[in-house]
Amino acid sequence: MSSLRFQALQTLAGEERKITGYGDKKVTSIFATNVFSGRTIREYLSDEAYKSLMNSAKSGLRVERKMADQVAAGMKVWAEERGVTHFTHWFQPLTGTTAEKHDSFFTLKSDGTALELFDGEALIQQEPDASSFPNGGIRATFEARGYTAWDPSSPAFIMEAGSGKTLCIPTIFIAYNGESLDYKAPLLKSVAALNKAAVDVCHYFDKNINKVTATLGWEQEYFVIDEALANARPDLLMCGRTLLGHSPAKGQQLEDHYFGSIPERVFAFMQDFEQEAYKLGIPLHTRHNEVAPSQFECAPIFEEVNIAVDHNTLLMDIMNKVAKRHKLKALLHEKPFAGVNGSGKHNNWSMATDTGINLLSPGKTPRTNLMFLTFFVNTIKAVHDYADLLRASIASANNDHRLGANEAPPAIISVYVGKYLSEVLDEVETRVKEKFTEQDEVILKLDIHKQIPELLMDNTDRNRTSPFAFTGNKFEFRAVGSSANCASPMLVLNTIVSETLKQFKIDVDALIDKGERKEIAILQILRNYISDSKKIRFEGDNYSEEWAEEAKRRGLNNFKTTPEALDAYSSEKAKYVFLNNGIFSKRELDARHEIMLEEYVKKVQIEARVLGYIATNHILPAAINYQNVLIQNVKGLKDLHLSEYAYKAQLNMVEVISGHIQSINNNVEAMIEARKIANRIVDVHKRALQYCHSIKPYFDKIRYNADKLELIVDDSQWPLPKYRELLFMR
Ligand code: ADP
Ligand code: MG
Numbered sequence: 001m002s003s004l005r006f007q008a009l010q011t012l013a014g015e016e017r018k019i020t021g022y023g024d025k026k027v028t029s030i031f032a033t034n035v036f037s038g039r040t041i042r043e044y045l046s047d048e049a050y051k052s053l054m055n056s057a058k059s060g061l062r063v064e065r066k067m068a069d070q071v072a073a074g075m076k077v078w079a080e081e082r083g084v085t086h087f088t089h090w091f092q093p094l095t096g097t098t099a100e101k102h103d104s105f106f107t108l109k110s111d112g113t114a115l116e117l118f119d120g121e122a123l124i125q126q127e128p129d130a131s132s133f134p135n136g137g138i139r140a141t142f143e144a145r146g147y148t149a150w151d152p153s154s155p156a157f158i159m160e161a162g163s164g165k166t167l168c169i170p171t172i173f174i175a176y177n178g179e180s181l182d183y184k185a186p187l188l189k190s191v192a193a194l195n196k197a198a199v200d201v202c203h204y205f206d207k208n209i210n211k212v213t214a215t216l217g218w219e220q221e222y223f224v225i226d227e228a229l230a231n232a233r234p235d236l237l238m239c240g241r242t243l244l245g246h247s248p249a250k251g252q253q254l255e256d257h258y259f260g261s262i263p264e265r266v267f268a269f270m271q272d273f274e275q276e277a278y279k280l281g282i283p284l285h286t287r288h289n290e291v292a293p294s295q296f297e298c299a300p301i302f303e304e305v306n307i308a309v310d311h312n313t314l315l316m317d318i319m320n321k322v323a324k325r326h327k328l329k330a331l332l333h334e335k336p337f338a339g340v341n342g343s344g345k346h347n348n349w350s351m352a353t354d355t356g357i358n359l360l361s362p363g364k365t366p367r368t369n370l371m372f373l374t375f376f377v378n379t380i381k382a383v384h385d386y387a388d389l390l391r392a393s394i395a396s397a398n399n400d401h402r403l404g405a406n407e408a409p410p411a412i413i414s415v416y417v418g419k420y421l422s423e424v425l426d427e428v429e430t431r432v433k434e435k436f437t438e439q440d441e442v443i444l445k446l447d448i449h450k451q452i453p454e455l456l457m458d459n460t461d462r463n464r465t466s467p468f469a470f471t472g473n474k475f476e477f478r479a480v481g482s483s484a485n486c487a488s489p490m491l492v493l494n495t496i497v498s499e500t501l502k503q504f505k506i507d508v509d510a511l512i513d514k515g516e517r518k519e520i521a522i523l524q525i526l527r528n529y530i531s532d533s534k535k536i537r538f539e540g541d542n543y544s545e546e547w548a549e550e551a552k553r554r555g556l557n558n559f560k561t562t563p564e565a566l567d568a569y570s571s572e573k574a575k576y577v578f579l580n581n582g583i584f585s586k587r588e589l590d591a592r593h594e595i596m597l598e599e600y601v602k603k604v605q606i607e608a609r610v611l612g613y614i615a616t617n618h619i620l621p622a623a624i625n626y627q628n629v630l631i632q633n634v635k636g637l638k639d640l641h642l643s644e645y646a647y648k649a650q651l652n653m654v655e656v657i658s659g660h661i662q663s664i665n666n667n668v669e670a671m672i673e674a675r676k677i678a679n680r681i682v683d684v685h686k687r688a689l690q691y692c693h694s695i696k697p698y699f700d701k702i703r704y705n706a707d708k709l710e711l712i713v714d715d716s717q718w719p720l721p722k723y724r725e726l727l728f729m730r
Contacts, residue, residue, distance in 0.1 A: 003232075003719045004231070004232035004719070005229075005232045005718070005719055005720060005721050005725075006716075007228070007232070008226070008228035008229045008231070008232045008721060009229075009721070009725065009729075011226075011228040012226055012228065012229070012729055012730070016327060017226070017265070017327060017730075019264055019265050019268045023271035023272045023273075023274060023275030023276075024271070025275055025278075027278050030275065030278050030279050031278050031279075031281065031283075032278075032279070032280070032281035033279050034082070034157050034158040034159075034160070034279040034280050034281075035155050035156075035157045035158075035279075035280060035281040036075055036078060036079075036155050036156040036157065037155035037281065040078060041053060041054075041074075043078075044074035044075070044077055044078045045070065045071060045074040046070060046074075048067070048070070049067050049070035049071050049074065052064060052067040052071075053067070053071050053152060056152040056153070057152050057153050057155075058153075058211075060152075060153050060188060060191075060192060062124075062152075063124070063150075063152055065120055065124070066120075067120075068120030068121075068123055068124050068150075069119055069120035070120075071120070071123060072118050072119050072120045072122065072123040073118075073119075075118070075123070075156055075167065076105065076116075076118040076167075079158060079165075079167040080105070080116070082158055082165060083165050084105075084158055084165045084166060084167045085104060085105060085106070085164075085165070085166075086102040086103060086104050086105065086164075086166045086167070087102070087103060087105065087118060087122070087166065087167040087168070087169065088100040088101055088102045088103065088166055088167070088168055088169070089101070089126045089128065089148035089150075089168075089169050089171040090159075090168040090169060090170055090171065091148050091170075091171045091172065091173040091182055091184065092173070092182050092183045092184050092309075092313055092485060092487065093133040093134065093173055093181060093182050094133070094134045094181065094182060094183065094592070094595050094596075094599075095133065095134060095599075096483065096484075096485060096599070097313075097317075098313050098314070098317055099128075099133070099173075100159075100166070100168065101126075101128045102166055103122070103126075105117060105118050118167075123150055123169060124149065124150050125147055125148065125149050125150070126147065126148045126171070127145060127146070127147055127148075128146065128148060133146065133173070133181060134181075134595040134598065134599070135175065135181050135591060135595070136590065136591025136592060136593070136594035136595040136598075145175070145176040146173055146174065146175055146176070146181055147173070147174055147175075147176065148171035148172065148173050148174075149171055149172050149174065150169055150170075150171055151170045151171055151172055151184060151188065151306075153188070153306055153307075154170035154306055154307055154310050155170070155281070156168060156169050156170065157170075157280050157281070157314075159280075160276070160279075161321065170184070170310055171184075172184045172185040172188065173185070179585065179587060179588050179591070180584070180588055183309070183485045183487035183488060183491075184306070184309070184310075184487065186487075186491050186583050186584060186588075187305070187306060187309060187487040187490060187491045187494075188306060189491075189581075189582055189583045190214075190490070190491040190492075190494035190495045190498065190581070190583050191213065191214060191304075191305060191306060191494060192582075193494065193495060193498040193581040193582060193583065194212065194214055194351070194494040194495075194497060194498040194501075195211060195212050195213065196498070197497075197498040197499075197501040197502045197505070198212035198351055198359070198375075198497075198498070198501055199211065199212050200501070200502075200505050201374060201375075201378075201501050201504060201505055202353060202359075202371070204371075204374075204508070204518060204522060205368070205370070205371040205374075206353075206355065206357075206371070208355055209353045209354065209355050209357075210354050211353065211354035212351050212352065212353050212354075212359065213304045213305070213351070213352055213354075214304070214305040214349060214350070214351055214490065214493075214494050215302045215303065215304060215305060215308070215349065215350045215351065215352050215358075215474075216302060216303065216304075216305040216308035216309065216347060216348065216349055216486060216490060217299065217300065217301065217302030217303075217308065217348040217474075218299065218300070218308060218312050218345050218346065218347055218348070218480075218486055219297055219298075219299040219344075219345060219346040219348070220297060220298050220299065220312065220315065220316070220332075220345055220482065221290055221295060221296070221297045221343035221344055221345065221482050222295070222296055222297070222298075222319065222330050222331060222332050222343055222482060223292070223294050223295050223296070223330070223331040223333075223336050223337070223343065224266050224269065224294055224296060224323065224328050224329070224330055224331070224730075225294055225328070225329055225331065225726050225727070225730065226327065226328060226329070226726075226729065226730050227323070227324070227327045227328055227329045228327070229721040229725055229726055229729070230329040230331075230726075232720065232721050233720055233721055233726075234610055234613065234614055234618075235607075235610055235611070235614060236329070236331070236336070236726075238606060238610045239333075239603075239606060239607050239610055240331060240332070240333035240336065240398075240483075241331075241333045241335055241336045241337070241398075241401075242336060242337055242338070242723075242726070243607060243610060243611045243614065243699065243703065244611070244614065244615075244619075244702070244703045244706045244707055244710075244720075245337070245338070245707065245710070245720070245722065245723045245726075246707040246708075246710045246711055246722070246723065247338065247339035247340075247723060248722070248723045248724035248727065248728070249724070250724075250728075251292075251293070251339055251340050251727075252291055252292050252293060252340050252341065257289050257290070257291065257292065257293050257294075257295070260289050261289075262287070262288070262289055262296070263730060265326065265328070265730050266296065266328070266730065268326060269322060269323060269326040269328055269330075270287050270296070270298070272322050272325065272326065273315075273318050273319050273322040273323075274287070274298075276318045276321075276322055277311075277314075277315055277318055280311070280314055280318075281311075282300055282311040282314065282315055283300045283301040283303065283311075284298055284299070284300045284315075285299060285300055285301045286298065286299045290341070290343075291340075291341045291407075292337070292340035292341040292727075293340065293727040293728055294726075294727045294728070294730070295340070295341065295343065298315075302348060302350075302474075305349075305486075305490050305494070308486070309485065309486050309487045309490065312345075312485075312486055313485060316332055316483070319332070320332075328730070331343075332482050332483040333398055333482070333483055334396070334398035334399050334401060334402045334481040334482050334483060335398065335401035335402050335405075337723065337726070337727065338703075339723075340727070341407040341408075342401060342402035342405065342407060342408060342482075343402075343481075343482035343483075344402065344408055344478060344479070344480060344481060344482055345480045345481060345482045345484060345486065346476050346477065346478045346480065347476070347477040347478075347480050347486055347489055347490065348471070348474045348475070348476050348477075349474060349475050349476075349477060349490065349493055350473065350474040350475070351375060351497075358473055358474075359371065359372070359375040360372065360375055360376060360379070360470075360473055360474055360475065361473040362473075370519060370522060370523070373424075373428070373526060374504070374522060374526065375501075376417075376421070376470070377425070377526045377529050377530055377533075378497060378500045378501050378504055378529065379475060379497055379500075380415050380417070380529075380530075380533050380536065380537065381500050381529040381532065381533045382493075382496040382497045382499065382500040383413065383415050383468055383496070383533075383536055384415075384532065384533030384535070384536035385496065385500065385533070385573075386492070386496040386499075386573065386577060387413040387536060387556065387557065388413075388557055388559070388565075388567075388568035388571065388573075389492050389496060389568050389569075389573070389574055389577070390413050390468075390477075390489065390492055390493065390496070391411060391413050391479075391557070391559055391565050391568065392492075392565050392566050392567075392568035392569050392574075393488045393489040393491075393492040393493075394477075394479050394480050394481060394484065394488070394489050395559075395562040395565035395566055395596070396481055396483075396484065396562060396596075396599070396600070396603075397562055397599075397600050397603035397604055397607075398481055398483055398603070399479075399481035399484070399562075400560070400561055400562055402481065403479060403560070404558075404560060408478070408479065409465060409466060409467030409478050409479045409542050410467070410542055410543070410547070410548065410558065411479075411558050411559055411560050411565070412467070412542070412547070412548065412551045412556050412557070412558045413467055413468060413479075413536070413556070413557075414466060414467060414468065414536055414537065414538035414542065414551070414556065415466070415468045415469070415470070415475075415536050415537050415538070416463045416466035416468070416469040416470065416537075416538065416539055417469075417470045417537060417539075418463075418470060418539075419539070421470065422537070422539060425530050425537075428523065428526060428527050428530055429527055429530045429531055429534075432523050432524055432526075432527040463539065463540075463541075463542075465541050465542035465543045466478065466538070466542050467479040467542065477489055477493065491583065495577060495578060495581050495583050496577060498581050499577045499580060499581055502581075504525060504529070507525045507528075508521045508522055508525050511524060511525065535554040535555065535556065536556070538550075538551075561692050562596075562600045562688070562692070563597065563600060563685065563688040563689050563691075563692050566593055566596050566597060566600075566688075569589055569592060569593040569596070570589070570590065570593050574589060575589060594684055597684045597685055597687075597688045598684055600688050600691070600692075601678075601684065601687055601688050601691050604691040604692070604695060604696060605675065605691065607699070608671055608675060608691075608695055608696075608698070608699070611668075611671075611699060611702055611703075612668045612671060612672060612702075614706075614720070615664050615668050615702050615706055616664075616665075616668055618719045618720060619664065619706045619709060619719075620661060620664060620665070621719075622709070622713050622717055622718055622719050623657050623660065623661055623709050623712075623713055624661065625717055626657070626712070626713040626714050626717055627653075627654055627657045627658070627661075629714070630650045630653055630654045630657075631654060633647070633650050634647045634650050634651055634654065637650075653712060656712065657709065657712060657713075660705040660706075660708055660709050663701070663705045664702055664705045664706060667698050667701045667702045667705075668698075668702060670698065671695060671698035671702070674690075674694045674695045674698070675695060677690065677694070678690040678691055678694065678695060710722070
C-alpha cells in the first residue's frame with residue numbers, strides 16, 4: 001500500500017484538502033485594476049501621449065518613438081506604484097503556450113549607482129534569446145534573432161505570481177526579417193484585411209461605417225481533478241491525458257453532472273481564478289458543469305478578437321496557476337479521459353462596425369436585412385470555399401481524439417443555419433432571376449428580423465452537432481480544441497471572409513457597371529453565392545453515420561488525422577488566399593506547416609514513450625506480482641491434494657494474465673521498432689504520417705491489454721489511480 005496512488009488517496013481525505021481561498025470581492029471593485037487601459041491611461045499620460053497611444057490602439061499603427069518614451073514613463077510609474085519590479089514582453093510563440101522573459105527595471109549607471117529604468121526602446125522592441133522557439137526553418141542559427149514588438153492595440157497588464165508582480169507588454173514575435181513566428185502577428189494582419197474588405201462592402205449600405213472588427217466570445221471547457229491523483233499518473237503529468245485506464249462502471253450515462261450543482265472545492269477554485277481574471281480585465285460571465293464528470297466550462301462576454309485571444313491564453317495560464325493553490329489540476333487537454341466527452345472551445349465569431357452594428361444580426365428594415373444577408377451569405381461562401389483551411393486551423397494531435405468521436409463535431413466541415421434561414425436562402429436562390437423582377441423587391445422586404453430572434457435564441461432550434469453553426473447573431477465554430485490558441489482558427493476565418501468579401505465587391509460592382517440597380521446586383525450575386533455554396537450547408541445530425549456518407553457524396557472532405565488535415569496549408573488555394581490578403585508569405589506558410597507537423601510528431605512521440613514506460617514499469621510488474629500470488633495459491637491448493645476444480649479458476653487467471661503480459665510486451669517492443677523507423681525519416685511530412693499510421697495504432701493495442709489487467713489485478717496492488725478516483729473523488 002505504499003504506492004503513490006494510495007498516498008494520493010490518503011491525502012485526499014486529509015486536512016490539506018480543506019477548501020480555501022474563496023474569491024469574494026465585488027467584480028466592479030477589482031475589474032481591470034491590473035490593466036493599463038481606460039481611465040488609468042488618462043491619469044498617467046500627458047494629453048499628447050494619451051492621444052498618440054489611443055490612435056495606435058485604434059489603427060494598429062506604431063507609436064512614435066518620442067511618444068513611446070512618454071508612454072513607457074507613465075506605465076512605469078503606474079506599475080511601480082503597484083509594487084512591480086520587472087517587466088516582460090509577453091508573446092504567443094507557436095508552442096501553444098505563452099512566453100515571457102522578465103527583465104528588471106533596475107540597471108546600473110556608468111558610475112555604478114543603481115537606477116530604475118524603462119524607456120520607449122524597452123517598451124517598443126526586445127530581442128529575446130529565443131532561438132529555441134519553433135520557427136520552421138525560418139531562422140537558421142546564424143540569423144537566429146527574433147524580435148518582440150509591442151502591440152499597442154492590446155493593453156499592458158500586471159501579472160501577479162505569489163508576491164511578485166510583473167509588467168507584461170503584449171507583443172508580436174517576428175524574425176529579423178519581419179517574418180512572423182507567433183500567433184498574434186498574422187491575427188492582427190487578418191483583422192486589418194477583414195476590416196478593409198468589410199468596410200468596403202458596408203459602404204453599399206451605410207457610408208458612415210469606418211471600421212469593422214471581428215469579435216470573439218470563446219467558451220472554455222476543462223476538467224479539474226485532484227493534484228495528488230494527477231501526480232500519481234505519469235501520463236497525466238507528461239501528456240496531459242490518460243493513456244490507459246479502464247472506464248468506470250458509471251461514466252456520464254446518467255447525465256447527472258451537466259449543469260448540476262458545482263462541487264464546492266471546484267467552486268472555490270473557479271471563484272479564485274475568476275477574481276484573478278477580473279483584475280486583468282477578462283470579462284468572465286458564465287460558469288457551469290459540463291457533460292462529463294469533473295468537466296466544467298467558463299465563458300466571457302465577447303470582445304474584439306485580438307483582445308479575446310490574449311484573454312483566453314492568459315486565462316489558461318491563470319487557471320493552471322490558481323489550480324495549484326487549491327491542490328487541484330486543471331486539465332485543458334482535448335481528451336484527458338477515454339469514454340467520456342472531451343473538451344472543446346467554441347469560438348463565437350461575428351463582425352461589428354464602429355457604428356455599433358453587429359453585421360450578423362438580422363436587420364429591421366429591408367436595407368439592413370440585405371446587409372445582414374450579405375455578410376451572412378459571404379461567410380457561408382467563405383467556409384464553403386476554404387473548408388479545408390478551417391479544418392487545418394484546428395488540427396492537432398490532441399484534437400484528433402475528439403473530432404468525430406460522437407461527442408464533438410466530426411472532421412467534416414459544414415454549416416448549420418437553422419430552418420428559417422434555410423428557407424430564406426432557398427427563397428433567394430429560387431426566386432431571384434438573372435433579370436430584375438418584381439420578386440426581387442418582395443424578397444428585399446422579407447421580415448427576417450421578426451422571425452429569427454425567437455427561433456434561434458430558442459435552444460430547441462439549435463443544432464449542437466454542427467461544427468459551424470449560426471446561432472442568431474453570430475457563427476459558432478465548435479470544432480476548436482480546448483487547449484488551442486484561438487488565433488489559429490480566427491485568423492483563417494478572418495482571412496477567408498475577407499477574401500470572399502473582396503470578390504463579392506468585384507462581382508457586384510461589375511453588375512452595377514452594367515447598369516444594374518445596386519440592391520438588385522447584390523441580390524443576384526448573393527443568389528449565385530448561395531447556389532455555389534449549397535453543399536456546405538447541413539441541418540441534420542452531424543454525428544451520424546449517414547452524414548459521413550452523404551458528405552462523401554457531396555464531395556466534402558473528412559480529414560480524420562492531423563498530418564492529412566495540415567496538407568491544406570501547402571495547397572495552391574492557401575497560398576493564394578494568405579498572400580492575397582497579406583497574412584503569410586509562402587515561406588511563412590511553409591514554416592507554419594512544418595512547425596505544426598513537428599509538433600504533431602513530438603506529441604505522439606512523447607505519448608508513445610510514456611505509454612511504453614508505464615506499460616513496462618507499472619502495469620507489467622503489477623500483473624506479475626499478482627500472478628505470483630495466484631501461482632502460490634494454486635501451489636498451496638495442490639499441496640492439499642484437492643481436486644483440480646479447487647484451483648481451476650486461479651489457473652485460468654494465471655494463463656489469461658500471461659496472455660496480456662505477452663501482448664503488452666510484444667506491442668511495446670514493436671512500437672519501439674516502429675519509432676526507430678519513423679525517426680530515421682528526414683521529411684517531416686512523411687515522418688508525421690508514419691507516427692500517425694504506424695505508431696499510434698499500438699496505443700490502442702497496449703491499452704486494451706492493460707485495461708483488461710486493471711480488471712483482474714488485485715485493486716490494492718494496482719499502481720495508477722483509476723478512472724473512478726480521478727473523475728469522482730475530490
Ligand atoms: P452557448 O449556449 O453556446 O453555451 P453562451 O451564452 O455560453 O452560449 O456563449 C455564447 C458566447 O458567445 C459568449 O461568450 C458570448 O459573449 C458570445 N457572443 C455573443 N454575441 C457575440 C458576437 N456578436 N460576437 C462574438 N461572440 C458573441
Ligand atoms: Mg456554445
